[in-house]
Amino acid sequence: GAGVSQSPSNKVTEKGKDVELRCDPISGHTALYWYRQSLGQGLEFLIYFQGNSAPDKSGLPSDRFSAERTGGSVSTLTIQRTQQEDSAVYLCASSSIRDTEAFFGQGTRLTVV
Amino acid sequence: AQSVAQPEDQVNVAEGNPLTVKCTYSVSGNPYLFWYVQYPNRGLQFLLKYITGDNLVKGSYGFEAEFNKSQTSFHLKKPSALVSDSALYFCAVRDTGLNSGGYQKVTFGTGTKLQVIP
Numbered sequence: 001g002a003g004v005s006q007s008p009s010n011k012v013t014e015k016g017k018d019v020e021l022r023c024d025p026i027s028g029h030t031a032l033y034w035y036r037q038s039l040g041q042g043l044e045f046l047i048y049f050q051g052n053s054a055p056d057k058s059g060l061p062s063d064r065f066s067a068e069r070t071g072g073s074v075s076t077l078t079i080q081r082t083q084q085e086d087s088a089v090y091l092c093a094s095s096s097i098r099d100t101e102a103f104f105g106q107g108t109r110l111t112v113v
Numbered sequence: 114a115q116s117v118a119q120p121e122d123q124v125n126v127a128e129g130n131p132l133t134v135k136c137t138y139s140v141s142g143n144p145y146l147f148w149y150v151q152y153p154n155r156g157l158q159f160l161l162k163y164i165t166g167d168n169l170v171k172g173s174y175g176f177e178a179e180f181n182k183s184q185t186s187f188h189l190k191k192p193s194a195l196v197s198d199s200a201l202y203f204c205a206v207r208d209t210g211l212n213s214g215g216y217q218k219v220t221f222g223t224g225t226k227l228q229v230i231p
Contacts, residue, residue, distance in 0.1 A: 031217040042223035101147050102219050104157040
Protein backbone atom coordinates (compact mmCIF):
# COMPACT_ATOMS: atom_id res chain seq x y z
CA GLY A 1 0.00 0.00 0.00
CA ALA A 2 0.90 3.65 -0.14
CA GLY A 3 1.47 4.04 3.58
CA VAL A 4 1.64 2.22 6.88
CA SER A 5 -1.74 0.76 7.74
CA GLN A 6 -2.86 -0.11 11.26
CA SER A 7 -5.97 -1.91 12.38
CA PRO A 8 -8.22 -1.53 14.17
CA SER A 9 -8.16 2.25 14.48
CA ASN A 10 -9.98 2.01 17.81
CA LYS A 11 -10.31 -0.86 20.24
CA VAL A 12 -12.23 -0.97 23.50
CA THR A 13 -11.64 -4.04 25.59
CA GLU A 14 -12.44 -5.28 29.07
CA LYS A 15 -9.71 -5.58 31.63
CA GLY A 16 -8.17 -9.04 31.55
CA LYS A 17 -8.92 -9.72 27.89
CA ASP A 18 -6.24 -10.26 25.24
CA VAL A 19 -5.95 -7.92 22.25
CA GLU A 20 -4.14 -8.06 18.93
CA LEU A 21 -3.08 -4.98 17.02
CA ARG A 22 -2.03 -5.23 13.39
CA CYS A 23 0.44 -3.27 11.32
CA ASP A 24 0.94 -3.44 7.57
CA PRO A 25 4.20 -1.64 6.74
CA ILE A 26 5.10 0.00 3.47
CA SER A 27 5.97 -2.67 0.94
CA GLY A 28 9.68 -3.39 0.86
CA HIS A 29 10.48 -1.72 4.16
CA THR A 30 12.80 -3.94 6.16
CA ALA A 31 12.50 -2.17 9.50
CA LEU A 32 9.33 -2.03 11.59
CA TYR A 33 8.76 -0.32 14.93
CA TRP A 34 6.05 -0.30 17.57
CA TYR A 35 5.65 2.65 19.92
CA ARG A 36 3.13 3.55 22.59
CA GLN A 37 1.89 7.05 23.27
CA SER A 38 -0.21 8.00 26.25
CA LEU A 39 -2.53 11.00 25.92
CA GLY A 40 -0.49 14.04 24.87
CA GLN A 41 2.75 12.39 25.90
CA GLY A 42 5.93 11.32 24.18
CA LEU A 43 6.71 8.11 22.34
CA GLU A 44 7.56 5.01 24.32
CA PHE A 45 9.60 2.53 22.27
CA LEU A 46 8.28 -1.01 22.46
CA ILE A 47 9.94 -3.24 19.87
CA TYR A 48 11.97 -3.03 16.65
CA PHE A 49 12.21 -5.58 13.83
CA GLN A 50 15.08 -5.43 11.34
CA GLY A 51 14.91 -7.85 8.43
CA ASN A 52 15.65 -11.40 9.57
CA SER A 53 17.59 -10.32 12.64
CA ALA A 54 16.39 -10.99 16.16
CA PRO A 55 14.03 -8.19 17.21
CA ASP A 56 15.01 -5.57 19.74
CA LYS A 57 12.47 -6.21 22.50
CA SER A 58 14.09 -3.96 25.04
CA GLY A 59 11.11 -1.62 25.28
CA LEU A 60 8.37 -4.13 26.02
CA PRO A 61 7.01 -3.14 29.45
CA SER A 62 6.10 -6.63 30.66
CA ASP A 63 5.82 -10.23 29.56
CA ARG A 64 2.16 -9.59 28.77
CA PHE A 65 3.38 -7.82 25.63
CA SER A 66 4.67 -9.68 22.60
CA ALA A 67 5.01 -9.03 18.89
CA GLU A 68 5.57 -11.01 15.76
CA ARG A 69 6.49 -10.10 12.24
CA THR A 70 5.56 -12.79 9.75
CA GLY A 71 7.36 -13.12 6.44
CA GLY A 72 9.17 -9.85 7.01
CA SER A 73 5.99 -7.89 6.42
CA VAL A 74 2.87 -7.73 8.59
CA SER A 75 3.35 -7.39 12.32
CA THR A 76 1.01 -8.18 15.20
CA LEU A 77 1.37 -6.72 18.69
CA THR A 78 -0.38 -8.84 21.30
CA ILE A 79 -1.25 -7.68 24.79
CA GLN A 80 -2.40 -10.41 27.13
CA ARG A 81 -4.56 -9.88 30.21
CA THR A 82 -4.95 -6.19 29.49
CA GLN A 83 -4.79 -3.68 32.31
CA GLN A 84 -6.16 -0.13 32.46
CA GLU A 85 -2.64 1.28 32.30
CA ASP A 86 -2.30 -0.30 28.84
CA SER A 87 -4.73 2.29 27.50
CA ALA A 88 -2.84 4.37 24.95
CA VAL A 89 -2.34 4.92 21.24
CA TYR A 90 -0.15 2.24 19.73
CA LEU A 91 1.84 3.49 16.76
CA CYS A 92 3.58 1.45 14.10
CA ALA A 93 6.25 2.75 11.75
CA SER A 94 8.42 1.32 9.01
CA SER A 95 11.55 2.38 7.21
CA SER A 96 14.11 1.25 4.69
CA ILE A 97 17.80 1.91 4.30
CA ARG A 98 17.10 3.90 1.16
CA ASP A 99 14.32 6.11 2.54
CA THR A 100 16.11 6.74 5.87
CA GLU A 101 13.13 8.29 7.67
CA ALA A 102 10.42 6.26 9.36
CA PHE A 103 6.83 6.48 8.16
CA PHE A 104 4.07 6.19 10.73
CA GLY A 105 0.63 4.72 10.65
CA GLN A 106 -2.34 6.53 12.18
CA GLY A 107 -2.23 4.36 15.25
CA THR A 108 -4.63 2.15 17.20
CA ARG A 109 -6.32 3.79 20.16
CA LEU A 110 -6.69 1.13 22.84
CA THR A 111 -9.04 1.71 25.76
CA VAL A 112 -9.18 -0.84 28.55
CA VAL A 113 -12.31 -0.55 30.69
CA ALA B 114 23.85 3.47 22.21
CA GLN B 115 22.11 6.31 20.45
CA SER B 116 20.01 8.84 22.32
CA VAL B 117 18.13 12.08 21.82
CA ALA B 118 17.32 14.82 24.31
CA GLN B 119 14.65 17.47 24.00
CA PRO B 120 15.25 19.59 27.08
CA GLU B 121 12.01 21.58 26.93
CA ASP B 122 8.66 19.95 27.58
CA GLN B 123 6.89 23.05 26.28
CA VAL B 124 7.81 26.14 24.31
CA ASN B 125 5.55 29.17 24.15
CA VAL B 126 6.01 31.81 21.47
CA ALA B 127 3.93 34.72 20.23
CA GLU B 128 2.54 34.57 16.73
CA GLY B 129 4.91 36.23 14.27
CA ASN B 130 7.97 35.72 16.46
CA PRO B 131 10.77 33.33 15.59
CA LEU B 132 10.64 29.93 17.24
CA THR B 133 13.29 27.40 18.24
CA VAL B 134 12.73 23.87 19.50
CA LYS B 135 15.91 22.33 20.89
CA CYS B 136 17.35 18.89 20.28
CA THR B 137 20.69 17.30 21.14
CA TYR B 138 21.81 13.79 20.28
CA SER B 139 24.42 11.15 21.00
CA VAL B 140 25.64 8.53 18.51
CA SER B 141 28.80 6.53 17.91
CA GLY B 142 29.16 7.47 14.26
CA ASN B 143 27.63 10.02 11.95
CA PRO B 144 23.96 10.74 12.60
CA TYR B 145 20.91 10.85 10.47
CA LEU B 146 18.62 13.38 12.16
CA PHE B 147 14.91 13.93 11.80
CA TRP B 148 12.08 16.15 12.97
CA TYR B 149 8.48 15.02 13.12
CA VAL B 150 5.32 16.93 14.01
CA GLN B 151 2.13 15.61 15.57
CA TYR B 152 -0.99 17.72 15.39
CA PRO B 153 -3.78 17.00 17.93
CA ASN B 154 -5.43 13.62 17.36
CA ARG B 155 -3.22 12.95 14.34
CA GLY B 156 -0.33 10.65 13.51
CA LEU B 157 3.30 11.68 13.27
CA GLN B 158 4.27 13.53 10.11
CA PHE B 159 7.80 13.80 8.81
CA LEU B 160 9.07 17.43 8.67
CA LEU B 161 12.70 17.33 7.60
CA LYS B 162 15.93 15.38 7.83
CA TYR B 163 19.68 15.81 7.83
CA ILE B 164 21.68 13.10 6.11
CA THR B 165 24.78 14.82 4.79
CA GLY B 166 25.86 18.06 3.15
CA ASP B 167 24.60 21.53 4.03
CA ASN B 168 24.15 21.94 7.77
CA LEU B 169 20.99 24.00 7.28
CA VAL B 170 18.11 21.82 6.22
CA LYS B 171 14.81 23.19 4.99
CA GLY B 172 11.59 21.26 5.36
CA SER B 173 7.84 21.48 5.20
CA TYR B 174 5.69 24.42 6.35
CA GLY B 175 8.63 26.85 6.44
CA PHE B 176 10.56 24.95 9.10
CA GLU B 177 14.30 24.52 9.02
CA ALA B 178 16.89 22.91 11.25
CA GLU B 179 20.59 23.42 11.71
CA PHE B 180 22.97 20.53 12.25
CA ASN B 181 25.83 21.46 14.58
CA LYS B 182 28.32 18.63 14.90
CA SER B 183 30.48 20.25 17.57
CA GLN B 184 27.48 20.87 19.81
CA THR B 185 25.72 17.63 18.74
CA SER B 186 22.56 19.62 18.20
CA PHE B 187 19.81 19.76 15.62
CA HIS B 188 17.50 22.60 16.67
CA LEU B 189 14.27 23.21 14.78
CA LYS B 190 13.57 26.79 13.76
CA LYS B 191 11.04 28.93 11.99
CA PRO B 192 11.42 32.67 11.33
CA SER B 193 7.78 33.57 12.00
CA ALA B 194 5.48 31.33 14.04
CA LEU B 195 1.85 30.69 13.13
CA VAL B 196 -0.92 29.66 15.50
CA SER B 197 -1.38 26.60 13.28
CA ASP B 198 2.18 25.51 14.15
CA SER B 199 0.97 24.60 17.64
CA ALA B 200 1.64 20.89 17.95
CA LEU B 201 3.92 18.27 19.49
CA TYR B 202 7.39 18.10 17.91
CA PHE B 203 9.70 15.11 18.04
CA CYS B 204 13.39 14.97 17.24
CA ALA B 205 14.89 11.61 16.21
CA VAL B 206 18.29 10.14 15.41
CA ARG B 207 19.63 7.12 13.57
CA ASP B 208 23.24 6.02 14.01
CA THR B 209 25.29 5.29 10.91
CA GLY B 210 28.46 4.30 12.76
CA LEU B 211 30.56 1.37 11.55
CA ASN B 212 29.13 -0.89 14.24
CA SER B 213 25.57 -0.09 13.26
CA GLY B 214 25.73 -2.22 10.12
CA GLY B 215 22.32 -2.32 8.52
CA TYR B 216 20.70 -1.36 11.80
CA GLN B 217 18.08 1.24 11.09
CA LYS B 218 16.60 1.80 14.50
CA VAL B 219 15.47 5.38 14.97
CA THR B 220 15.43 6.75 18.49
CA PHE B 221 12.95 9.50 19.33
CA GLY B 222 13.10 12.26 21.89
CA THR B 223 10.35 12.74 24.43
CA GLY B 224 8.72 15.53 22.45
CA THR B 225 8.25 19.28 22.89
CA LYS B 226 4.85 20.88 22.91
CA LEU B 227 4.87 24.11 20.93
CA GLN B 228 2.21 26.64 21.81
CA VAL B 229 1.91 29.67 19.53
CA ILE B 230 -0.03 32.44 21.20
CA PRO B 231 -2.18 34.72 19.02
